Amino acid sequence: MTTVFTLDNIITVLRQTSILFLLSQGLTVVILTGNIDFSVGPLAALCGCICAQMIVHGFPAGLGIVSALMTGAAFGLTNGLLVGKLKLPSFVATYGMSMVASGLATIVMNGGVIYGLPADLTALGAGTVGILPVPVIVTGITFAFLYAVLKKTSFGRCVYLTGLNQSAARYSGINSLMTILAAYLLSGLFGAAGGVVMTARLNAADAGMTEAYGLKIIAAVVVGGSSLLGGEGGVERTFLGALVLTVISNIMNIAGIASEWQNLVFGVIILLIGGLDYSRHHRS
Amino acid sequence: MEPMLRIENLCKSFPGVKALDNMSFDLYPGEVHILAGENGAGKSTLSKCILGYVRPDGGHMFLDGKEIAFASPKDSLACGIAAVYQELTMVPWLNAAENIFFNREPVYGKTGIVRTGKMISDARTILSDLGSHDIDVTVPVRKLGIAKQQMVEIARALSMDPRLIIFDEPTSALSEKDTEALFAKIHDLKKKGAGIIYISHRMKEYDRIGDRITVMRDGKYICTGRVSDFSGEELIHHMVGRKTVRIYSRREEKAASRTESDQHRKTEGPAPAEIKEVLKVENLCDKKGRVKNCSLSLRSGEIAGIAGLVGSGRTELARLLFGIDKAGSGKVLLHGEDITGCSPGKLVRKGIGLLPEDRKEQGLALRASLAWNVTSAGLHKAFPGHILDRRTEKKLSEDYMEDLNIAARDTEVRALNMSGGNQQKLVLAKWLLADTDVIIFDEPTRGIDVQAKREIYAHMAQLAASGKAILLISSELSELIGMCDRIYVMREGAISGELSGEELSEEKIGEMMFGVGV
Amino acid sequence: MKRPDTADMKRLARRLPPSVYITIILICFFGLLTDNYFTLDNMGVILRQAAPLLAVSCGQTVVVLTQGTDLSLGSIVSLMSVFWILLLNLGVPLPAAVACCLLLSALCGLINGWVASKLKIPVFITTLGTQNIYKSAALLLCGSMTIYHSHPVFRTVAREGFLHLSWSVWIALAAYSLTVFLMKKSRFGKMVRALGGNEEAIATSGGSVIKSRILVFVYAGLMAGIGGLLVCCRIESGNPNAGNGMEFSAVAAALLGGSSLREGGGDPAGTLFGVLLIQVLKSGLMQVGVSSIYQNAIIGIVVLAAIIFDAIYRRTDSE
Missing domain, CATH: 3.40.50.300 (P-loop containing nucleotide triphosphate hydrolases)
Known part of the structure; x- marks a missing residue:
């Protein structure tokens, strides 16, 4: 047992957690507004692919990253408009967008896979500053940023109030359309960031690279204890959720439990925690 | 018998x-x-x-x-036992025949397969019995007008042979x-x-x-x-x-305080605050025909009432004024500025507030804490720099808890766990913080205890005295008469009259509400 | 029966969902671009490929009419294809295996319905959870690998048939006809409309909203089960990924066909055209030589466009 809690191990776990956490951070904001975003995973893949493709075609890494982030922002805003303006049920709209994203990712990759990226990008995934891996630092910074925005600004409060009771928020003069747009924008941006870091970490890109994350992204938020009804929770909880899921995955891997069981477990977790949360609120 | x-x-x-x-x-x-x-x-x-x-x-x-x-x-x-419900129970995409016989359709044996022909002819019989030969029983009811839907609803109840x-x-x-x-x-x-x-x-x-x-x-x-x-x-x-016992009479209080302030004026001699028109509504209509050509005005320092039955368009009017629904035609002027079509967010900043009718669904975020609710409408007032500050929020909430006598353990209690009266006072606190020039109260005392009622009345009176313009929408006539300087009466979407001074009586308002000419 | 005059024709034309016209335009378009497009064989192939989706879409349409979407249907398809092969491999006789599959798919639907209506968990959370559970079950049953069994019935169902249409097409059409018939002519159909349009109607007529809702999910599960068996016949194997994304194509087919996610509206009969549109597009893109890598994106965009169109159209319609 003594070896489990060495600094090295802790850092390894943090590194493993970082990409999942990055992806589910933005989603947390959307879930806090009482909506959902199914497109984070495929969008991350798309953005990672765009970034890798641009770099392979001779553009500087910075431009690749910016393009990826812009793609993420565009998808996020589209999601926001579909949900906030057209009032589509968020799971339908974002499910559709996820199909578009994964389709586009296949096109960007031309059906292939990219291996071997220049060092200025891979540093983002494999590099370290002192003892800390870069992905951990990136995730840490974005976490701090998002935490501050959600807990310390008026905008953050609007996110919570919209999720707690959209009707009451409207009757308080809160512009829920802008809030929802901004939430999806953040979700898109974090999806893009997650995709870029993942590409850098893998030193490769392919259209299906985030498939393994699939449900885990939502599960991390739910396990963290943010309510799917909106308005309760926060990114700090998502951090715990992502950490727990990573550790569970690790344990299951070590114990030799097939990855299929893992998805089953995540499905049951969502049903159980989502259901408990919902019935708790309905009873009161 | x-x-x-x-x-x-x-x-x-x-x-x-x-x-x-x-x-x-x-x-x-x-x-x-x-x-x-x-x-x-x-x-x-x-x-x-x-x-x-x-x-x-x-x-x-x-x-x-x-x-x-x-x-x-x-x-x-x-x-x-059958009923014709006030709320329609029609399924919009089913036709009249299917709605009349819903869940009682004539079927072949026990198959659950509907005998459409029989059902349609039966429906025709029932409807023509009611004199509605012109209703096409094969068209989805959503395409029928509301009057025809109501006839179908009646036919449905009658078809049960109750x-x-x-x-x-x-x-x-x-x-x-x-x-x-x-x-x-x-x-x-x-x-x-x-x-x-x-x-x-x-x-x-x-x-x-x-x-x-x-x-x-x-x-x-x-x-x-x-x-x-x-x-x-x-x-x-x-x-x-004849509700002889009024819980609160602003007029009496006013009379009392007037003599006081008269004495005050004699010694100090400042001019009374200038009374000006704050809100002016001209021929306002909504898009659905539930508010028709409403015109009214509201002056600073007064409480104007709106009486009317549920469904007379009073709540719809309030929603229009607060920008929740978009106006079809007409104008709303605030301090002379045209604010028609502004969003609720803009209106709050310009100076209109609304305590909505449904406190649990619209007034409060029930799952949120007291403090969060207090600042929810006045975030821009409490935190002008957009940066939240826990201490300011706690202090503000505690101040309002004390001012409004809100009974709660601390500022972190969820609104959910508070009594109706305290919840309503919490909604009031939220609009006190937003500090708007116009405050619309829609049924502020529904379902709350007498003590809380009295407190809310006192605060409304105080707000009016401090120069705010207040619009009070209520079903309780005694409340309107006790509180208001003037009362508009609404009937079937339009303002059917305005009463003030000595004209204010339950009977008079009742006649205008029910549309009985005496 | 009176002769349809032009006014009737016009009214009919207006009632047809836009997907009919888009499908016709697409068929013409692909017909001009490729040789031998307008052959019975080619049409037969397109329909054959469309058969499983048609069955699943029938189930999804019923759920959509109640204003929900069942996200687990694709997983049920995968699960059934794997489960059937597994049973056959275990030596279970064919009819018994089919019966077991249909029973299991109905059970999957029952779980969805029970959790969603009895425990009052929102439909999308419920089916998101069960989507992963059923999918994992499929993966576990076959050890994440495609499993095979050779049986003549697969070829018979998928390739042989009647009037240039394979038996799989006939089965799917039967499921479709049954769905349209039930929606139009049965008490169940009226219940579904009420679940989507005005639940009060059920309560005031002495019915049970919960029971009706459970029945809807059981029906959807059953249809997805049939879809799974049809997929299995076509690919002659059990593939745990066979149904991936099908739940969403089915939602799209329902919406393209004119069903609406708002107040239980629309015509379930249109779903056939929604399915045809998707399949004609898919097959056509392939035949024209559009690389398979573009297909998912194009289909995704078309589907999303259909949903957006539905939202805007219904909104202006209701105002």
């Missing part, structure tokens, strides 16, 4: 309200028994108890002398002709020995079809008698009641 339905001492409480309080009622076969009373008098709750929708807390109901306790509408249907039938405001959407046809049908039913409970606000209908009438008020039985024995004025009097 034995009554077919006898109700004794029925009680039903909902959180914060006693909807039925020892209510008694009886109905004989072949009789039309009218149930009258203001909104919230408990008429609907009583009919819901009879239908098995709502389980009474206490009391007894007897059908043909046997005690009944329905668990669901299924049981009441089985006993031959021996006891409840009509809840059946004629509010009907034309003269359809109303006549319905009355003829009711006459037939009477002859056949069915019992009919008829709920309506239209007093001229009472003489037309009613045998007996029972008046309810505040969930209580007031009186019963033959319809012909009551005059219109008497009925209104019974319905609104």
Whole structure:
């Protein structure tokens, strides 16, 4: 047992957690507004692919990253408009967008896979500053940023109030359309960031690279204890959720439990925690 | 003769309200028994108890002398009780025939396959029986107008061949002709020995079809008698009641304070604050025809009231003024500036606030803490730099808790766990912080205790005295008369009159609300 | 029966969902671009490929009419294809295996319905959870690998048939006809409309909302089960990924066909055209030689466009 809690191990776990956490951070904001975003995973893949493709075609890494982030922002805003303006049920709209994203990712990759990226990008995934891996630092910074925005600004409060009771928020003069747009924008941006870091970490890109994350992204938020009804929770909880899921995955891997069981477990977790949360609120 | 339905001492409480309080009622076969009373008098709750929708807390109901306790509408249907509900129960995408026979369709054997031909011809028969030959029973009802849908609704109840039938405001959407046809049908039913409970606000209908009438008020039985024995004025009097004890009278308080301030003025001598028009509404209409050509004005330092029945368009007017719904035509001016079409967010910053009718769904985020609710409408006032500060928020909330006497353990208590009165005071706190020039109160005292009511009245008076312009929408006439300088009365979407000064009386408002000319 | 005059024709034309016209345009378009497009064989192939989706879409349409979407249908398809092969491999006789599959798919639907209506968990959370559970079950049953069994019935169902249409097409059409018939002519159909349009109607007529809702999910599960068996016949194997994304194509087919996610509206009969549109597009893109890598994106965009169109159209319609 003594070896489990060495600094090295802790850092390894943090590194493993970082990409999942990055992806589910933005989603947390959307879930806090009482909506959902199914497109984070495929969008991350798309953005990672765009970034890798641009770099392979001779553009500087910075431009690749910016393009990826812009793609993420565009998808996020589209999601926001579909949900906030057209009032589509968020799971339908974002499910559709996820199909578009994964389709586009296949096109960007031309059906292939990219291996071997220049060092200025891979540093983002494999590099370290002192003892800390870069992905951990990136995730840490974005976490701090998002935490501050959600807990310390008026905008953050609007996110919570919209999720707690959209009707009451409207009757308080809160512009829920802008809030929802901004939430999806953040979700898109974090999806893009997650995709870029993942590409850098893998030193490769392919259209299906985030498939393994699939449900885990939502599960991390739910396990963290943010309510799917909106308005309760926060990114700090998502951090715990992502950490727990990573550790569970690790344990299951070590114990030799097939990855299929893992998805089953995540499905049951969502049903159980989502259901408990919902019935708790309905009873009161 | 034995009554077919006898109700004794029925009680039903909902959180914060006693909807039925020892209510008694009886109905004989072949009789039309009218149930009258203001909104919230408990008429609907009583009919819901009879239908098995709502389980009474206490009391007894007897059908043909046997005690009944329905668990669901299924049981009441089985006993031959049907109803025409106030809210339509139509399925929009089904046609008239399918709606009339919903869940009772004629089927082949036990297959569950509907005999469409038979169903359609049966539906035609029932509708032509009601004089509605012109309703196409094969078109989805969403394409029929509201009047035709109402006829289908009536046909549905009649098709059940009931021996006891409840009509809840059946004629509010009907034309003269359809109303006549319905009355003829009711006459037939009477002859056949069915019992009919008829709920309506239209007093001229009472003489037309009613045998007996029972008046309810505040969930209580007031009186019963033959319809012909009551005059219109008497009925209104019974319905609104002579509520001699006013909880709060702003006019009296004002008179008292005026003498005080007069003395004050003599010594100090500052000019009284200039009274100016804050809000002006010109010919405002909504898009759905529920608010028609409303014009009103509101001056600083006054409380103006809006009286009207539920559905008269008062809440819709408030929603238009606060920008929740978009206006169809007309103008709203705030301090002379045209603010028509602004979003609620803009309006709050410009100076309009609304305490909505539904405190739990619209007024508060119930799952949020007291402190979060306090700052929810006035985030820009509490945190002008957009940066939240826990201490400021806590301090503000504690101040309001003290000012408004909100009983809560601390500022972190969830609004969910507070009593109705405290919740309403919390909504008030939120708008005090937003500090808007105009505050619209929509039913601010519904379902809260007397003490909280009194406090809210006092705060409204204080706000008016400090120069705010207040619009009070209420169903309680005594509340309006006690609080308001002027009262607008709304009826069927339009402002049917304005009363002030000595004209303010329950009877006068009641007549304008119900549309009875005296 | 009176002769349809031009006004009737016009009214009919207006009632047809836009997907009909888009499908016709697409068929013409692909017909001009490729040789031998307008052959019975080619049409037969397109329909054959469309058969499983048609069955699943029938189930999804019913759920959509109640204003929900069942996200687990694709997983049920995968699960059934794997489960059937597994049973056959275990030596279970064919009819018994089919019966077991249909029973299991109905059970999957029952779980969805029970959790969603009895425990009052929102439909999308429920079916998101069960989507993963059923999918994992499929993966576990076959050890994440495609499993095979050779049986003549697969070829018979998928390739042989009647009137240039394979038996799989006939089965799917039967499921479709049954769905349209039930929606139009049965008490169940009226219930579904009420679940989507006005639940009050059920309560005031003495019915049970919960029971009706459970029945809807059981029906959807059953249809997805049939879809799974049809997929299995076509690929002659059990593939745990066979149904991936099908739940969403089915939602799209329902919406393209004119069903609406708002107040239980629309015509379930249109779903056939929604399915045809998707399949004609898919097959056509392949035949024209559009690389398979573009197909998912194009289909995704078309589907999303259909949903957006539905939202805007219904909104202006209701105002």
